Amino acid sequence: MDMKVAKKKLGLKERYSHMTRGLGWDTSYQSMDDVYPYAKYEGIKIHDWDKWEDPFRLTMDAYWKYQAEKEKKLYAIIDAYNQNNGHLSVTDARYLNTVKLFLTGVSPLEYMAHRGFAHAGRSFPGAGPRIACLMQSLDELRHAQTQVHAISNYNKHYNGFHEFRHMHDRVWYLSVPKSFFDDAVTAGPFEFMVAIGFSFEYVLTNLLFVPFVSGAAYNGDMGTMTFGFSAQSDEARHMTLGLEVIKFILEQDPDNLPIVQRWIDKWTWRGYRVLALVAMMQDYMLPKRTMSWKEAWEVYFEENGGALFKDLARYGIKMPECAKTIALEKDHLSHQTWGTFYNYGAAAAFHTWVPDEDEMNWLSAKYPSSFDKYYRPRLEYWREQAAQGNRFYNKTLPMLCTTCQIPMLFTEPGDPTKTCYRETTFKGEKYHFCSDHCKKIFDDEPEKYVQSWLPVHQIYQGNCFPEGTDPTAEGFDPLAAVLQYYHLEFGRDNLDFEGSEDQKNFDAWRGMATRNT
Amino acid sequence: MAVAAVKEYDFAPLDRHENFHGNQLLFIGWEDHLMFCAPFAFPFPPDMPFRAVIEQVLPGAFGYHPDFAQIEWAKAEWFKSGHPWQPDFDKSLADNGLGHKDVIRFRTPGLTGIKGSCS
Numbered sequence: 327m328d329m330k331v332a333k334k335k336l337g338l339k340e341r342y343s344h345m346t347r348g349l350g351w352d353t354s355y356q357s358m359d360d361v362y363p364y365a366k367y368e369g370i371k372i373h374d375w376d377k378w379e380d381p382f383r384l385t386m387d388a389y390w391k392y393q394a395e396k397e398k399k400l401y402a403i404i405d406a407y408n409q410n411n412g413h414l415s416v417t418d419a420r421y422l423n424t425v426k427l428f429l430t431g432v433s434p435l436e437y438m439a440h441r442g443f444a445h446a447g448r449s450f451p452g453a454g455p456r457i458a459c460l461m462q463s464l465d466e467l468r469h470a471q472t473q474v475h476a477i478s479n480y481n482k483h484y485n486g487f488h489e490f491r492h493m494h495d496r497v498w499y500l501s502v503p504k505s506f507f508d509d510a511v512t513a514g515p516f517e518f519m520v521a522i523g524f525s526f527e528y529v530l531t532n533l534l535f536v537p538f539v540s541g542a543a544y545n546g547d548m549g550t551m552t553f554g555f556s557a558q559s560d561e562a563r564h565m566t567l568g569l570e571v572i573k574f575i576l577e578q579d580p581d582n583l584p585i586v587q588r589w590i591d592k593w594t595w596r597g598y599r600v601l602a603l604v605a606m607m608q609d610y611m612l613p614k615r616t617m618s619w620k621e622a623w624e625v626y627f628e629e630n631g632g633a634l635f636k637d638l639a640r641y642g643i644k645m646p647e648c649a650k651t652i653a654l655e656k657d658h659l660s661h662q663t664w665g666t667f668y669n670y671g672a673a674a675a676f677h678t679w680v681p682d683e684d685e686m687n688w689l690s691a692k693y694p695s696s697f698d699k700y701y702r703p704r705l706e707y708w709r710e711q712a713a714q715g716n717r718f719y720n721k722t723l724p725m726l727c728t729t730c731q732i733p734m735l736f737t738e739p740g741d742p743t744k745t746c747y748r749e750t751t752f753k754g755e756k757y758h759f760c761s762d763h764c765k766k767i768f769d770d771e772p773e774k775y776v777q778s779w780l781p782v783h784q785i786y787q788g789n790c791f792p793e794g795t796d797p798t799a800e801g802f803d804p805l806a807a808v809l810q811y812y813h814l815e816f817g818r819d820n821l822d823f824e825g826s827e828d829q830k831n832f833d834a835w836r837g838m839a840t841r842n843t
Numbered sequence: 844m845a846v847a848a849v850k851e852y853d854f855a856p857l858d859r860h861e862n863f864h865g866n867q868l869l870f871i872g873w874e875d876h877l878m879f880c881a882p883f884a885f886p887f888p889p890d891m892p893f894r895a896v897i898e899q900v901l902p903g904a905f906g907y908h909p910d911f912a913q914i915e916w917a918k919a920e921w922f923k924s925g926h927p928w929q930p931d932f933d934k935s936l937a938d939n940g941l942g943h944k945d946v947i948r949f950r951t952p953g954l955t956g957i958k959g960s961c962s
Contacts, residue, residue, distance in 0.1 A: 367849050514847065666880040704878050704962035722904040724881035725870040725946070733881035734872075743961035745872055745882060747925060747946060755856050756944040758870065771846040776856035783858045786868065786886040 338383065345385040347376070350453030364449040368514040370586075371579035375452025378574055381566045382458075389461055393468065400472060400556040407549045408479040414839050417545040418613035419484070419832035420823055423676040425477055425550060426486040427611070428538055430675060431503045431603060433473040434494040440466035442511040442518050449515035455574075458567050462523075465560040476553045483835075484828050486675045489813040493675055496790065497812050498781035499603075499667070501731045505778065506600045510593075512774075517589050519571045525593035528568035529634065531561060532626040533601055537608050537616065544614045576641040583642045588770070595648040595763040599730040602663045609660035609689060610681060618692040619660045623652070648763045654739045657696040661689075665704065666735045669720035673805070675814050677823035680709040700742050717822055721805065723782045728757045728775055729764035736760045752776065860943040869941060871896075872948035873905055875955045878962040882948065889937040893930050910954040920950040 336344065353361050365372075406412075416422065440463050447459030474490075481487035494500050510521040539554030575582050605619035617625075627649075635645040664678075671678040681689065686705065689697045708718050724733035738744040748759040752772040759765040768775045784790050788797055791807040809816055818827055846852055860867055867889050872882030883904050887896065897916060905911045921928045924946055930939050941947070956962040 363849060368847050662877075662880065665878075669880045700960055700962070703956075703958040703960040707878070707957045707962070718878075718907060720879065720907075722883045722885075725872075725884045726881075735880045737877070743875060743877070745874075745877070745948075747872075747882075747948075749924060749946065753856075755859065756942075758944070758946060773846045773852050773854065776858075777854050779857060782884050783868065786866070786884070787862045788864065 342380070342383045342385055345387075346380070346457045347453045350456070358451060362449060362451045364515050365451050368516050368585070370516045370575060370582050372452070372575075373578055375450075375454065377577065378452055378454035379570060380454050380458060381570055382563055384461060384563070386457075386461075389464070393464075396556055396559070397468070397472065400552055401475070403552045404476050404479075404549050407552070411835075411839065412546075412548055413480060413483055414832070414836050415546045415548075419828045420611065420677070420679065421545045421547065421613050422480060422484050422828065423486070423678075423823070424538070424541060424607050424611045425480060425547065426676040427603060427607060428550075429473065429477045429487060430490045430493050430497070431500055432534070432538075433470055433477070434491060435503055435507045436466050436470035436473060438507040438511060439522060440464070440470060442507070442522060445511065446515040446518050455519075455571070458570075459519075462560075462564055462567060465557075465564070469557055469560070472553050472556065476549045479549065483831065485815065485818040485826075486677075486828075489675075492813050496781075497675060497814070498670075498673065501779065501781050502603070503600050505731050506596055509596065509774075516575065519568075520575075520586060520589040521593040521596070523564070523568040523571050525568075525590055526597050527561070527564040529594060529627070529631055530597040530601065531565065532630070533622055534604055535561065536626070537604050537622060540616045541607070541612045544616050545612055572638065572643070573641070576643070587643060590643065591646040591648065591763075592767050592770070594646040595761075595767070596730065598648065598652055599732060599764070602659055602732065605660035606664040606667065609692070610664040610685075615688060620656045620692065623656050628653070651739050651761065651763065655736065657693050658700070658737060658742050661693070661697065661701040662735050662737070665701070666724075666733055668708065669718065670724075671822060672719045672721070672816075672820050673809065673814075675812070675819045677821065677826050677828065679823040680705050680712065696742065712822070712824070719821075723785065725758065726780045726782050727760035727764050728778050728780065729759055729767050731778065731780060732760060734758070734760050858944070863943075867936070867941075867943040869896075869936065870944070870946040871901070871904075872946070874948055874950040875961045876905070876908055876910065878908060878957060879905065882946065887936055889941075890935045892933060892935055893939055894932040896936070897932065908956075910951065910956065913954060914951050918952055920952065922948045922950070 352358060359366070413422075443459045443463035443466060447456045447463060450456050450459070477487065494504055507522075510518050513521060535554060535557075539551055542548075542550035542554065572586065575586055608616065608619045608622060631649075632645070635643065667674055668678045668680070686697075686702060690702070693701075711718060724735075726733055734745060734747065736746050738746045746761055748762060748765040750757050750759070750765055750769060750772075752768075753776075755776065757768060757772075757775070759768065781790070785804070785808055790811045791797065791804075792810045795807050796802070797804065797807075806816070809820070814820060823829055858868070863886055865888060866886035869885050869887050870882050871885065873879060885896075885900065887900075902911070916932075921930055923941075928947065930947075
């Protein structure tokens with residue numbers, strides 16, 4: 327006689343179902359709308375949350391086990407790198423400035439992503455996306471932690487690493503990545519998912535992580551490289567989530583299309599503006615180059631992104647309009663951005679420099695239509711002046727774009743000799759922009775961007791001096807006070823790489839490691 | 844279009860005039876001289892004479908450029924919000940019609956930056 331025996335173990339699919347969907351329920355004492363107050367106000371219509379497909383079917387217990395293994399390996403490698411004075415094996419101390427930029431500009435965003443995904447997950451009435459957001463939220467928290475740990479070793483030896491969190495909330499150029507993410511987390515949960523989950527994690531992430539991680543690999547920074555590889559399996563999951571979000575929303579209701587299209591347009595542009603920092607890192611800051619910004623844009627956006635948008639065409643999604651402007655900027659972006667940091671090298675928490683002759687030749691070869699004509703004369707003039715002891719430090723504060731908060735350094739699409747000025751008036755106040763796209767973003771939601779915390783304007787309002795400063799005192803030096811407020815140590819964290827403490831120390835320590843005297 | 848919000852969403856602009864302790868912001872750009880990466884932002888009292896901007900402020904901001912010493916101000920072309928405009932050097936900023944967050948730029952014919960590169 328056959329007896330039916332209950333299976334001892336659940337199958338993967340059942341187990342997944344119990345551990346995720348099985349943990350969700352509809353409330354009865356309180357209305358669902360009261361429990362999920364942010365689920366509807368953005369205008370996105372969802373009819374059936376169960377249509378959400380989970381591409382990874384990961385459950386929480388498996389997540390812990392898998393991530394713990396990964397991090398054990400990561401920390402073993404980081405420890406070995408640090409114990410062997412791995413910092414002396416990087417190509418050149420100039421390389422470390424890319425790591426400073428990453429730590430101050432990007433790592434705090436990982437933490438904000440953790441908060442953002444936690445909030446989005448809490449806001450969705452469907453159990454599927456809630457679980458996916460929860461896991462991504464934990465990933466982002468881990469990434470923030472592992473980045474800080476991996477990079478902290480450099481803080482023992484070099485300047486500019488010591489106050490990354492304090493600086494992120496205050497320093498002028500860090501307001502660019504900061505305001506980008508603050509914009510996303512103060513949006514509703516659906517916009518956040520399109521902004522960060524799709525536009526950033528799916529469309530643009532390769533342009534952020536590949537240059538940094540391969541830059542680390544090319545320049546002998548095994549600590550950062552290992553972190554990058556460790557995060558890669560998470561990134562693959564994030565990209566899949568980002569794409570699933572878009573498909574799910576669009577399949578739920580045709581009314582969602584125009585809203586989603588507007589968000590994709592907005593966030594592709596917002597993300598691209600932040601990537602100006604990556605562009606200059608690739609073309610100017612890595613002693614050993616990997617690929618140019620222009621090449622990276624062509625591969626990761628024009629080719630890969632082009633295929634993606636073709637795929638999304640069946641939902642009615644179009645390639646964002648801004649792609650045309652970006653194509654016109656690709657020969658200029660990195661040169662104009664690096665020039666800006668060279669201008670304001672006294673107020674940056676990393677070092678700047680004029681590229682050497684070999685590097686200029688590399689730039690000429692990568693940018694044959696623009697570099698020699700527009701940018702080489704400027705750089706050569708600066709080099710000449712620096713050699714005569716007259717290094718250019720721009721001490722007058724720049725006009726900023728209200729939306730992206732970047733100095734108005736961008737030129738008219740198609741004319742690299744003219745600054746691009748756009749303006750609008752809202753409730754009697756004037757607002758200025760670097761581009762049609764930043765203006766459009768403002769015009770769509772002016773009530774939000776009138777609150778922009780623009781560093782230059784905040785300095786002029788007297789809000790960026792250390793507590794107790796008296797700006798009316800005799801001999802008051804406003805720029806020195808601003809650097810104190812930033813916790814930026816003048817003469818150590820800032821100024822030209824040539825003659826810096828980082829340069830001297832690296833040379834001396836590497837000399838001790840490779841020579842006998 | 845307006846921002847989507849769960850309740851009334853109305854906040855005062857962070858850069859309103861009254862926050863600048865009596866000053867107003869004026870943005871000034873020099874055409875064809877992109878060695879200065881962006882136009883400049885200045886906080887000025889509205890009763891400041893325009894001439895004081897030219898004679899006391901601009902040399903500190905733009906003076907590093909070898910073209911600056913060659914500027915003939917009488918020949919400079921001015922633009923306000925991109926449209927041709929003529930300032931009266933002896934009148935104040937306010938009397939020249941300049942308000943908070945106005946943007947002006949000037950072109951110096953014949954001067955086109957380092958080796959003519961508009962730098």
